[in-house]
Amino acid sequence: MTSETDHLTVVTHPLVQHKLTLMREEETSTAKxxxxxxxISQLLAYEVTRNLEMTSKTIKTPMCEMEAPLLDGKKLALISILRAGNGxxxxxxxxxxxxxxxxxxLYRDEETLQPVQYYFKVPENLEDRLVIAxxxxxxxxxxxxAAIDLLKQAGATNIRFLCLLAAPEGVARMKEAHPDVPIITASLDExxxxxGYIVPGLGDAGDRMFGTK
Known part of the structure; x- marks a missing residue:
């Protein structure tokens, strides 16, 4: 279940929305x-990988031989934007x-709201892989x-961006800078x-995930 435009896909599946509501609640513990x-990342992964390229091979089941589908091409690349991306x-x-x-x-300068890079390490041959940031x-x-800029500089040409929450301002900024990178999210917030925090949002995802302030 999705709400979709050319650039933005909002995954409206009931399980995704239920889990997102629990995450938004202020009293939800760090462990939970x-x-x-x-x-929720596994549920979103079904959507972001929906159009992976497929091929087939001949296999033998206990009953007979058949032409069976499997993924084609180089292994996809998952790129975590630290630190919260690890979740x-x-x-x-x-x-x-x-x-x-x-x-x-990358971390956000709290005064300018601009990103500051401190680490970059990605797989080889990004040009031959589906890259999911x-x-x-x-x-x-x-x-x-900024992260997509770096990935393109490293050779990536087929990129998708997966996030839990999106603000209209962020979606517009991404569309302006990288109109070729589709966004998949669980919610387009207000x-x-x-x-510079998303409203209603869920606070700082990194702090809530790691129990920091």
């Missing part, structure tokens, strides 16, 4: 938040354990745009507040 994030990454890896994994380290929050979009 991490568990829910892992579970989505862990769940997706349980579904796609053979995926290659990379990391983009993951970060729970698409807020201003500045960090996401707005950003003056501090």
């Amino acid at each position: 938040f991490r568990q829910l994030l892992r579970e 989505l990454l862990d769940g997706i890896l349980e579904l796609v354990p053979a995926a290659r994994v990379g990391f983009v380290g 993951v970060d729970p929050m698409l807020a201003t979009g500045n960090s996401s745009v 707005k950003l507040n003056e501090q």
Whole structure:
């Protein structure tokens, strides 16, 4: 179940929306938040991997031979935008354990709201892989745009962006900078507040996942 435009897909599946509501609640514990994030990431992964390229091979079942479908091409690349992206990454890896994994380290300057890079390590041959960048929050979009910039510089041409929540401002910023990168999310929220946080949102995903302030 999805609500879809050319650039944005909102996954409206009841299980996704139920788990998201539990994550939004202020009293949800750190342990429960991490568990829910892992579970919801697996549900979102079904949508973001929906159009993977397929091939077939001849196999023998206990009954007969058949032409059976399986994934084609190089293993996909999952790129976590640190630090909160790791919460989505862990769940997706349980579904796609053979995926290659990379990391983009960005933090947001709290005064300028601009991203500052501190780490970048990604798999080889990104140009031959589907690249899925993951970060729970698409807020201003500045960090996401910067991460996609770096991935394209590293050779990626087929990129999808997976997030838990998105703000209209972040979606617009991403569409302006990277119109070729589709966004898959569980919710398009109302707005950003003056501090650049998503409203109604769920607070700082990294702090809630790791129990930091």
